[in-house]
Amino acid sequence: MISRRAFLETVSAAVVIPGWAGQAAPPNEWGSPVFDLHFHMRPQPASNLAHLDGAGITKANLLTRATAAEQVAAIEAAAPRRFTWFSSADVTKPDAEQALTAAVKAGAQGFGEMKFHVAADGPELRRMYALAADLKVPILVHFQEVDHFPDEGTWSTGFAKTFESMLKAYPKTTFIGHADAFWANVSADYHNEAAYPSGPIVRGGITDKLLGDYPNLLGDLSANSSNNALSRDPEFTKDFLARHRTKLLFGSDCSCTDGHGGGVSQANNPAAARLAGKCVARETLTILKRSTTPAAFADIVWGNAHKLLTIPA
Ligand SMILES: [Zn+2]
Ligand SMILES: [Zn+2]
Numbered sequence: 001m002i003s004r005r006a007f008l009e010t011v012s013a014a015v016v017i018p019g020w021a022g023q024a025a026p027p028n029e030w031g032s033p034v035f036d037l038h039f040h041m042r043p044q045p046a047s048n049l050a051h052l053d054g055a056g057i058t059k060a061n062l063l064t065r066a067t068a069a070e071q072v073a074a075i076e077a078a079a080p081r082r083f084t085w086f087s088s089a090d091v092t093k094p095d096a097e098q099a100l101t102a103a104v105k106a107g108a109q110g111f112g113e114m115k116f117h118v119a120a121d122g123p124e125l126r127r128m129y130a131l132a133a134d135l136k137v138p139i140l141v142h143f144q145e146v147d148h149f150p151d152e153g154t155w156s157t158g159f160a161k162t163f164e165s166m167l168k169a170y171p172k173t174t175f176i177g178h179a180d181a182f183w184a185n186v187s188a189d190y191h192n193e194a195a196y197p198s199g200p201i202v203r204g205g206i207t208d209k210l211l212g213d214y215p216n217l218l219g220d221l222s223a224n225s226s227n228n229a230l231s232r233d234p235e236f237t238k239d240f241l242a243r244h245r246t247k248l249l250f251g252s253d254c255s256c257t258d259g260h261g262g263g264v265s266q267a268n269n270p271a272a273a274r275l276a277g278k279c280v281a282r283e284t285l286t287i288l289k290r291s292t293t294p295a296a297f298a299d300i301v302w303g304n305a306h307k308l309l310t311i312p313a
Contacts, residue, residue: 029056030285032298035305036060038113038140038178038222038251041068041085045078047257052082054259055252055281058302059311061086063113063140066099069106081312086110086140091124097131104135109309112140113178117153121162129170138174138308140220143181146195148269160185160192160206167214174308176249178220182207183229186240195271196228201236211244218308219244221284221300222251224272230287237291241300249308250288250301252281 028034039060042048052060062072062085072085087103088111089096100111111132118124120143132139143159159181167175184190188202210217220226230237241248257263261279266272275283289297305311 028058030289030297030301031294032302033058034250034285034301035311036222036252036281037176037249037305038063038220038253040253040255041071041075043071045075048075048083049079050257051252051254051259051281055254055279056259056285057252057281059083061110061251061305061309063088064103064108065089067103067106069103069108072107084109084309084311086112088112088114091116091118091128096124097127100128100131101135104137108137110138110140110176112138112176113142114139115142115155115179117155118157119162120156120158121166125156126166126169129166129173129175132174133170133172138176138218140176140178142179143177144179144195145181145192148195148271155179156181160190164206164210164214167210167217171216174216174218176218176220177207177210178222178225178251178253180225182219183225186229186236187232196224198228198232201229201233203236208240208243211247217247218304219248220251221248221288222253223280224266224269224275226251227275227280227284227287228272230284230291234291237287241288241292242296245292245296245299246304248300249304250284252279252284254280256280 034057036057039062041062041064059082062083064085064087066087066089068087076083085108087100087108089099111128114128128139142155144155145157180195184197185206186201186208188204190197211219256279259279259281261277266276288300
C-alpha cells in the first residue's frame with residue numbers, strides 16, 4: 001500500500017502537469033488529471049458533473065449548438081473552472097458563419113462538433129475551415145461513411161479520398177479528426193466495409209500517415225470509433241500512441257449518466273454494442289493507461305489540451 005504522500009511525490013516527479021502551477025495533482029484514480037475534449041453538454045448542470053465526477057474526469061470541453069453562452073454560464077456557475085466550450089452551427093444554412101463568430105465572441109474556443117450531411121471537401125465545410133483559421137480556433141469534424149441505422153446518411157464524406165487536400169488547402173486551420181471513418185482508416189486495408197472494423201491493423205493507414213505528415217491535424221480519441229481502433233491490436237496501439245503523443249487528445253463522447261455506464265449507452269448504434277452498459281470514458285482511459293508511459297498518458301489526457309485551449313486553472 002502506497003501512502004498518499006509517496007503517491008503524490010511519484011506523480012509530481014514523473015510528469016509536469018500544466019494547469020496546476022507547481023501544486024501536486026490531486027489524487028485521482030487515473031494518476032493524472034484528465035481533460036475530456038468531447039463532452040456533449042447536458043441540459044442540467046448536475047448531469048454534466050455527474051459524468052465528470054463518476055468517471056474521474058477533472059475538466060471537460062462542452063460541445064454545444066449555436067450560442068449556448070447562457071447555458072454554459074449556468075454550468076460554469078455550478079462548477080467553476082471545470083469547463084471550456086465549443087459551438088457548432090448548421091453549415092448548410094447561410095447564417096452559420098455569423099452564428100459561430102458570435103459564439104467565439106461569447107467565449108467558445110472552437111467549432112464542434114461539425115456533423116452534417118455534406119462532403120468533407122464541399123463548399124459548406126470549406127467556409128468553416130477558413131473561418132476557423134480567421135478566428136484562430138480549432139474545428140472538430142465527425143467523419144462517417146457507414147450508417148449506424150437504416151437511412152442515417154453519411155457525415156463529412158470523403159475522408160480517405162479528399163481530406164488530405166483540405167489539410168493542404170487550409171494550412172492555418174487546426175483540424176481535429178473524429179468518428180468512424182477517421183479511426184477505421186488507421187488500418188491500410190479499410191474500404192468502408194463496416195463502421196467499426198475488427199482484427200489486426202495493417203500498418204500504413206491513411207489516418208496514421210496524415211497525423212505524421214500534417215502539423216495542422218490532431219486526433220480526438222473519443223467514442224466507440226476510437227476505442228474500437230485502440231482495441232484491435234495492442235502492439236500497434238502502443239506504437240501509434242507513442243508516435244503521435246503530442247497530437248492525440250482524450251475525449252469521451254459518452255452518453256452514460258454516471259461515469260460508470262449507467263442509463264442508456266450507445267442508443268441507436270447497434271454496431272457499437274460492445275460498449276453498451278459501459279462508460280466509454282473509463283474504457284478508453286483504461287486502454288490509454290496500459291498502452292503508454294505515465295508521461296505520454298499525461299500528455300494525451302491533459303497536457304495536449306492545455307496547448308490547444310485556454311483552460312482555467
Ligand atoms: Zn461525433
Ligand atoms: Zn460514461
